Amino acid sequence: MALYDLSDRLNWQQACEVLGCGKTHLYALVKEGKLHMYGTGKRYRWFSRNDLEVILEKGLSKETPERTCQVRETSLS
DSSP, rough: OOOOOOOOOEEEEEEEEHHHOHHHHHHHHHHTTTSSSEEEEEEEEEEEHHHHHHHHHHHTTTTOSSOOOOOOOOOOO
């Protein structure tokens, strides 16, 4: 039995897959303050699955004129 559940932590590739967007758009959401990135240093960074669910609910991962990003139907369990 683990002390805490790590299944909620996603790397940038997994986060992009959930949102259906590219790395550039993912980090643009972080830079704009719409998505929080956790961890320390440059190497051990991760995203919360709950934060990604909020982004999907708000529709911030949808296609915009300056960025192309489409929401994929993905199981978040």
